[in-house]
Amino acid sequence: MMIETQGLRKSFGSHVVLDGIDLCVADGTIYSLLGPNGAGKTTMVNILSTLIRPDGGAAKVAGHDLIKEPGEVRAAIGVTGQFSAIDNLLTGEENLLLMADLFHLRRSTGRKRAAELLERFELTDAAKKRPSAYSGGMKRRLDLAMTLMGDPRLIFLDEPTTGLDPRSRQTMWEIIRSLVASGVTILLTTQYLDEADQLANRIGVLDQGKLVAEGTPEELKRRIPGGHILLQFADERGLDAAAHVLGTTLRDDAALTLQVSNDGSVKSLRTMLDRLDDVAIPVESVSLHTPNLDDVFFALTGHANQTSVPTTQKEAVR
Numbered sequence: 658m659m660i661e662t663q664g665l666r667k668s669f670g671s672h673v674v675l676d677g678i679d680l681c682v683a684d685g686t687i688y689s690l691l692g693p694n695g696a697g698k699t700t701m702v703n704i705l706s707t708l709i710r711p712d713g714g715a716a717k718v719a720g721h722d723l724i725k726e727p728g729e730v731r732a733a734i735g736v737t738g739q740f741s742a743i744d745n746l747l748t749g750e751e752n753l754l755l756m757a758d759l760f761h762l763r764r765s766t767g768r769k770r771a772a773e774l775l776e777r778f779e780l781t782d783a784a785k786k787r788p789s790a791y792s793g794g795m796k797r798r799l800d801l802a803m804t805l806m807g808d809p810r811l812i813f814l815d816e817p818t819t820g821l822d823p824r825s826r827q828t829m830w831e832i833i834r835s836l837v838a839s840g841v842t843i844l845l846t847t848q849y850l851d852e853a854d855q856l857a858n859r860i861g862v863l864d865q866g867k868l869v870a871e872g873t874p875e876e877l878k879r880r881i882p883g884g885h886i887l888l889q890f891a892d893e894r895g896l897d898a899a900a901h902v903l904g905t906t907l908r909d910d911a912a913l914t915l916q917v918s919n920d921g922s923v924k925s926l927r928t929m930l931d932r933l934d935d936v937a938i939p940v941e942s943v944s945l946h947t948p949n950l951d952d953v954f955f956a957l958t959g960h961a962n963q964t965s966v967p968t969t970q971k972e973a974v975r
Contacts, residue, residue, distance in 0.1 A: 692863035794825025
């Protein structure tokens with residue numbers, strides 16, 4: 658396992674931020690932490706990246722004890738946070754070379770590595786420009802490239818696509834997938850549930866300092882009821898007949914639709930349509946809704962996902 662924690666705890670004064678977290682993250686996977694503002698996501702990242710000490714519990718990162726071997730942990734990890742580590746007085750290339758110096762790479766090795774990363778992240782044409790001339794997506798790519806100068810085995814990505822346009826988000830997703838394909842492990846915190854759904858192998862949901870659920874995206878969605886089929890009919894006569902055959906449904910006379918509870922399986926959908934076909938009731942259109950991660954988030958935390966970025970003051974206890 659790349660990350661293993663047992664009973665991890667952290668409080669700030671009387672406020673309990675992490676309350677006994679047991680977590681396992683396998684090598685070469687993406688693990689996403691979800692949770693509302695204040696749930697403890699960033700605090701968890703700060704502890705695992707040795708920025709702050711836990712109050713209790715035990716943890717291993719990349720096979721090293723978090724408390725006894727912090728130097729070895731730091732050598733194995735990279736961190737890309739919400740707030741960029743880029744120096745705006747340096748060019749993109751100079752930022753990478755500065756990181757090479759911080760990682761004590763030989764000058765020739767550092768220059769070669771910087772050139773490779775500039776090409777990989779499609780920043781070669783902007784290498785001699787200062788980041789003030791970069792788009793938001795370019796800055797994010799440069800920030801991640803700087804993290805990779807140290808060739809980390811584990812990368813903490815703290816809300817890496819906040820504020821990016823859809824095209825830049827897609828580009829960042831492709832980069833993240835390519836990193837995992839090369840063997841890197843990623844711990845991703847995000848408030849974009851579609852991002853976790855698209856990227857994560859496993860998801861943990863934090864709420865009020867506790868890990869309230871864990872599993873693959875599909876496993877979590879299967880835990881939540883609410884799947885339904887929406888049937889639309891050509892006229893009110895067909896609607897009436899179908900309502901009589903199917904029994905308990907949610908009816909919309911204006912739209913000529915029936916909403917029928919369903920587990921989302923092909924078998925149950927086929928059975929329902931066969932019942933209507935047996936009595937010659939034509940269906941104009943069919944749409945299927947299955948629970949998504951928004952439904953999971955709401956069910957587990959008691960409120961809808963918050964997509965606002967927390968203030969600096971709140972950030973300390975996220």
